[in-house]
Amino acid sequence: MKTPKLTMQERQIEKELLEGTYESVSDSEFKSIADAINKRKKDTVLNIRINKQDLDNIKKKAKRLGVRYQTFISEVIHKVAM
Numbered sequence: 001m002k003t004p005k006l007t008m009q010e011r012q013i014e015k016e017l018l019e020g021t022y023e024s025v026s027d028s029e030f031k032s033i034a035d036a037i038n039k040r041k042k043d044t045v046l047n048i049r050i051n052k053q054d055l056d057n058i059k060k061k062a063k064r065l066g067v068r069y070q071t072f073i074s075e076v077i078h079k080v081a082m
Helices: 008-019 027-039 052-065 069-081
Strands: none
Touching: 052 069
């Protein structure tokens, strides 16, 4: 079985869980977080053509941030669309 590649944030969460320092939240706060996640589920595919240099720069920036480049692009679109 292939081990998933974790982002820096995910590795920090895993570390805190293993050390027992991760704080639990109230049921209402958990529901609020779960609702926010459900609202952000990706359910549409978008195909676009962009300049190769732009894509290379996006990939570099995403790597510096510790996220996948498609996730990074999705987040940028979400912020612009709001």
